Amino acid sequence: MHHSYLDKFARGNSLIHHLDDRVKLVVTFFAVILIASTPQPGKIFIGGMAAIVLFLSLFARIPLGYLLARSAIILPFSGFAAVTYAFTIPEGRVLLQIGSYVLTSHAVEMGAFLLLRSGLAVCFMIILINTCPFDRLLSALRSLKVPALFILLLAFFYRFLYLLWDEAERMQRARNLRYFGGRWKQQPALLGRLVTALFIRSYERSERVALAMQARGWDGESWPIKVSPLAHKDILYSLIGMTLLISLWMLRRF
Amino acid sequence: MHIPDGFLDAKTWLSLSILSGGILAGALKGLKAGRIRGRIPLIGMTAAFVFAAQMLNFPIAGGTSGHFMGGVFCCILLGPMTGFITMSMVLIVQCLLFQDGGLTALGANIFNMAFLGSVCGFYVYLFFRLMFWGDRTRPFAYALASWFSVMLAAAAASFELAFSGTIPLKVVLPAMLGVHTIIGVGEAIVTTVALMTLWKIRPELMKVLKY
Numbered sequence: 001m002h003h004s005y006l007d008k009f010a011r012g013n014s015l016i017h018h019l020d021d022r023v024k025l026v027v028t029f030f031a032v033i034l035i036a037s038t039p040q041p042g043k044i045f046i047g048g049m050a051a052i053v054l055f056l057s058l059f060a061r062i063p064l065g066y067l068l069a070r071s072a073i074i075l076p077f078s079g080f081a082a083v084t085y086a087f088t089i090p091e092g093r094v095l096l097q098i099g100s101y102v103l104t105s106h107a108v109e110m111g112a113f114l115l116l117r118s119g120l121a122v123c124f125m126i127i128l129i130n131t132c133p134f135d136r137l138l139s140a141l142r143s144l145k146v147p148a149l150f151i152l153l154l155a156f157f158y159r160f161l162y163l164l165w166d167e168a169e170r171m172q173r174a175r176n177l178r179y180f181g182g183r184w185k186q187q188p189a190l191l192g193r194l195v196t197a198l199f200i201r202s203y204e205r206s207e208r209v210a211l212a213m214q215a216r217g218w219d220g221e222s223w224p225i226k227v228s229p230l231a232h233k234d235i236l237y238s239l240i241g242m243t244l245l246i247s248l249w250m251l252r253r254f
Numbered sequence: 255m256h257i258p259d260g261f262l263d264a265k266t267w268l269s270l271s272i273l274s275g276g277i278l279a280g281a282l283k284g285l286k287a288g289r290i291r292g293r294i295p296l297i298g299m300t301a302a303f304v305f306a307a308q309m310l311n312f313p314i315a316g317g318t319s320g321h322f323m324g325g326v327f328c329c330i331l332l333g334p335m336t337g338f339i340t341m342s343m344v345l346i347v348q349c350l351l352f353q354d355g356g357l358t359a360l361g362a363n364i365f366n367m368a369f370l371g372s373v374c375g376f377y378v379y380l381f382f383r384l385m386f387w388g389d390r391t392r393p394f395a396y397a398l399a400s401w402f403s404v405m406l407a408a409a410a411a412s413f414e415l416a417f418s419g420t421i422p423l424k425v426v427l428p429a430m431l432g433v434h435t436i437i438g439v440g441e442a443i444v445t446t447v448a449l450m451t452l453w454k455i456r457p458e459l460m461k462v463l464k465y
Contacts, residue, residue: 036358037264073353074258084429085421121259122353156298164306172310188440192447195307206299
């Protein structure tokens with residue numbers, strides 16, 4: 001198993017871990033929405049958001065290196081988009097010219113800004129998932145009125161995710177052991193056969209699971225809602241968080 | 255192709271979130287109306303399967319690697335409605351757990367990959383099958399549908415980025431379509447081989463699963 005890294009620190013023991021999950025969910029979603037929908041934010045907004053991320057990660061004892069490594073997930077798309085974007089801004093000092101496309105100093109700044117902004121949003125999400133295990137996240141979503149059937153499906157998904165992931169990894173390892181690099185042209189077709197094998201295994205497993213559940217008298221759908229009233233610390237956290245976020249949003253032009 | 259946060263403006267992501275949320279709610283309602291009891295483990299398992307299958311990758315020249323997306327695969331096996339729910343679940347968990355794709359861009363990603371990429375890809379397949387009936391055209395229909403699904407999703411993502419004012423259309427559309435032409439060929443090969451293998455070794459499974 002190499003995949004405990006998904007929510008490695010979720011079962012930690014800090015004040016943030018013990019906060020009510022609904023509060024964390026709503027405040028984090030609010031922060032991400034603010035970051036994503038502020039066009040051309042100023043330095044105070046970006047700096048303030050970065051400070052909040054830093055503070056939260058220190059407080060929840062999530063190493064910064066881990067945060068950075070995980071947020072690299074945005075690089076393939078954002079990097080591609082930021083580079084494409086940078087070549088479309090003609091103002092500023094010309095740094096590089098390829099054909100009819102020019103890269104200017106202003107454009108580099110804007111591209112980096114775009115990257116930084118989506119990086120911050122991703123950091124908020126990483127902190128959320130690392131202070132709130134997925135099953136508790138599902139319960140929080142359920143008490144925020146997401147349909148029970150969908151939560152049930154997601155819970156099933158999560159239950160079998162690691163199992164099938166292990167299986168996929170085993171199959172990949174077996175392929176790598178027996179297949180000496182070979183011609184890269186054959187690789188997609190080989191992958192296709194692996195996918196079929198994996199699908200048949202998961203389909204048969206789902207049949208067994210369905211039968212076993214019905215044999216034990218499963219009623220079709222049920223997902224317990226655990227609603228506990230908000231404690232004082234939860235209300236305090238949401239008030240401070242919301243005030244901070246809204247005041248940063250008011251200062252977005254500076 | 256997962257769009258992160260910050261690349262779409264408020265009007266684009268809000269409207270696409272409402273649209274995708276509406277389609278998803280409708281699909282769930284449709285699922286509830288049918289016989290779902292045995293279907294719930296299957297859908298959950300298939301979503302986990304797509305997730306795991308996306309972990310399998312194959313090397314392409316130059317240190318990069320490609321992987322399988324599985325939208326058309328799921329829709330052809332499970333039908334468009336169930337396929338859509340499965341792919342949406344994959345995208346939601348990728349967003350929440352993996353941070354692959356942004357929270358505000360979730361609606362856009364679901365629309366691009368689960369609706370256009372999977373459901374519309376499925377109808378391309380169905381159209382092709384109805385035009386050219388017979389088992390010999392099967393692999394062509396699979397390949398065409400999966401290639402189109404990738405291109406459709408890439409084109410939609412470009413239009414959304416341009417509509418948000420992030421990148422002009424004349425820059426982003428050729429860049430996205432250019433990259434995804436090759437990705438689409440990979441997806442077409444993997445999907446076709448996977449479905450043809452399934453057709454060869456477990457044809458009864460495909461009959462049980464309808465399409």
